[in-house]
């Protein structure tokens with residue numbers, strides 16, 4: 399398990415990274431990629447959307463353009479402070495401090511559950527994916543963006559030491575174990591030399 403796949407360490411890491419996150423982020427996860435992923439969801443006005451690991455609200459900013467019923471959750475007070483600066487603490491986005499592995503929401507609550515760039519820090523990704531499925535409505539959608547496993551052995555070693563990087567086979571395993579039956583992956587990339595993202599769109603069964 400990578401050094402940052404630990405909730406306390408991830409919180410400490412974001413205490414500092416939150417200061418520069420919005421400046422660094424576009425090199426690996428930019429607006430074009432975010433908007434391409436949002437389009438996959440075909441969000442309707444009025445749909446309820448939960449953004450898990452919303453951080454400074456980068457994806458939230460795209461989601462709120464689709465529907466005014468958006469919730470954001472993060473475990474880092476420092477990241478959430480940055481999000482409050484953009485949206486206000488009690489503005490159009492309903493923010494919650496909490497853990498992806500224990501979401502403070504009832505079953506079948508959201509039409510769409512989104513999470514970008516957060517799964518790599520979750521110590522128990524399958525548990526958290528089960529939570530994303532639990533709070534999503536039957537017939538709803540879950541979209542998760544995570545870091546694709548690098549090709550080179552050298553980068554693989556470094557990646558494994560830091561956090562969760564995963565390929566399509568590993569994504570298949572995690573989503574299946576979390577109870578999803580219907581899902582597919584898309585590889586996204588900011589530029590040819592930048593790290594790839596693996597974006598999984600999963601449908602929550604009606605039954």
Ligand SMILES: C[S@@+](CC[C@H](N)C(=O)[O-])C[C@H]1O[C@@H](n2cnc3c(N)ncnc32)[C@H](O)[C@@H]1O
Nearest residue numbers: 451452453456473474477497498514515516519
């Ligand atoms: C790379 S940022 C992604 C922020 C945003 N979603 C985006 O698209 O830019 C990862 C975020 O996941 C949050 N996070 C990590 N582990 C978490 C957990 N177990 N529960 C909730 N949030 C978590 C971190 O605090 C951080 O804000």
